[in-house]
């Protein structure tokens with residue numbers, strides 16, 4: 084099977100499992116797990132923030148951040164395709180009591196102008212706009228990126244508005260690589276940032292949320308409230324530390340494989356994709372021209388040993404990661420080409 088459904092499907096290899104097996108541990112609810120503390124400190128300094136907090140998932144990182152930033156009845160400005168809005172089970176409505184105002188980004192990327200126009204005036208009838216959520220890279224946007232310039236133009240805009248900015252940086256290392264910069268530059272001026280280790284970095288579990296020391300102290304209380312206080316969890320943090328040391332630079336290979344996939348798909352009859360827009364590890368393409376909808380395209384492909392996910396009525400998403408090689412991509416392309424030829428006959 085060539086599994087391109089998501090970069091979450093990677094499995095820990097032997098060396099990562101050894102790091103897990105030999106991790107020093109303690110009770111992390113008491114802040115006594117040395118491996119968790121090391122990971123949190125490393126991430127805080129990498130991102131240029133005061134402190135970090137290890138959490139089980141990217142969703143919990145985002146929702147703890149939002150709960151810490153807002154009060155019930157506050158409004159959050161967000162792209163309409165953002166993970167926080169689209170894929171987190173309305174957690175923000177249930178837990179923090181926030182209301183979203185959804186904006187339409189350019190493949191998920193918001194402009195400072197659109198945000199400025201959406202910020203509410205002070206008016207007794209209207210909810211106060213309190214938080215902006217950015218997503219870098221943008222998942223449903225096709226792995227698109229916020230540049231440093233775009234991010235700082237947004238953080239500057241809100242710094243004098245009594246508003247905060249949370250960055251969902253599930254794939255921020257991919258973004259830094261594609262933008263030719265660092266995760267710290269891409270986080271400058273944001274009040275909180277979360278990074279996933281269970282995506283392209285290849286760890287089995289874990290995200291880290293970073294922000295000021297005061298923010299993280301408060302977030303730690305909400306993590307406990309959400310049931311995310313874990314005990315000898317250094318065994319998981321050890322996998323994340325291993326990923327940080329060994330799996331960041333290799334993300335470049337995933338980006339090259341995604342570009343290869345997109346360029347070759349663009350040559351195929353019936354498939355629509357803009358390869359220049361593929362800058363990280365996500366490829367979204369349209370199969371309307373093949374006469375199939377996304378569900379049947381994906382179903383048929385799966386019987387040939389290539390897994391992708393339907394992303395819209397006629398759009399399909401493929402994500403590259405460390406468990407698919409360039410040879411796998413070429414084999415997947417051969418299979419797709421053969422399958423398109425046979426279905427057009």
Ligand SMILES: *Cc1c(COP(=O)(O)O)cnc(C)c1O
Pocket residue numbers: 139140141142143145166167218220221222251253254279281282290
């Ligand atoms: C995967 C992802 C998350 C978090 O997902 P979990 O499955 O909860 O770890 C958050 N934001 C984005 C953009 C993602 O792609």
